[in-house]
Amino acid sequence: MKNQKKKINEKNNKDLAMTSKNICDDEKCPVHGSLRTRGRTFQGVVIKKLPKRVVITFEQTRYVKKYERYRKTRTKIHARLPECMNEQINIGDLVKVTECRPLSKIIHFVVNGKITQGDKK
Numbered sequence: 097m098k099n100q101k102k103k104i105n106e107k108n109n110k111d112l113a114m115t116s117k118n119i120c121d122d123e124k125c126p127v128h129g130s131l132r133t134r135g136r137t138f139q140g141v142v143i144k145k146l147p148k149r150v151v152i153t154f155e156q157t158r159y160v161k162k163y164e165r166y167r168k169t170r171t172k173i174h175a176r177l178p179e180c181m182n183e184q185i186n187i188g189d190l191v192k193v194t195e196c197r198p199l200s201k202i203i204h205f206v207v208n209g210k211i212t213q214g215d216k217k
């Protein structure tokens with residue numbers, strides 16, 4: 097059962113594994129470790145880089161019922177940065193994050209890859 101779960105996880109992150117050549121022994125890496133990702137996915141710009149963690153920010157439009165209009169909200173997310181992506185990602189980069197189990201009080205997202213200008217549509 098446990099093996100089967102891991103297989104599914106590897107399948108989900110196959111495209112990412114192909115782009116990142118480095119191999120790491122990080123247990124909490126969605127590609128090489130056993131961390132399972134599920135839930136929401138966001139794209140954001142890296143504004144802060146800390147050991148094994150990045151802070152990203154992005155804008156969302158939310159509907160305000162009372163005024164029947166949309167309002168912009170800025171969201172900040174702390175995401176875990178796996179070892180294999182440590183060198184690729186720097187401040188100012190556009191990255192993709194996926195929800196995972198809570199890794200700490202404020203971290204419940206993991207960096208899932210860098211978005212280069214060519215990929216953006």
Ligand SMILES: [Zn+2]
Nearest residue numbers: 120125128180
């Ligand atoms: Zn890794």
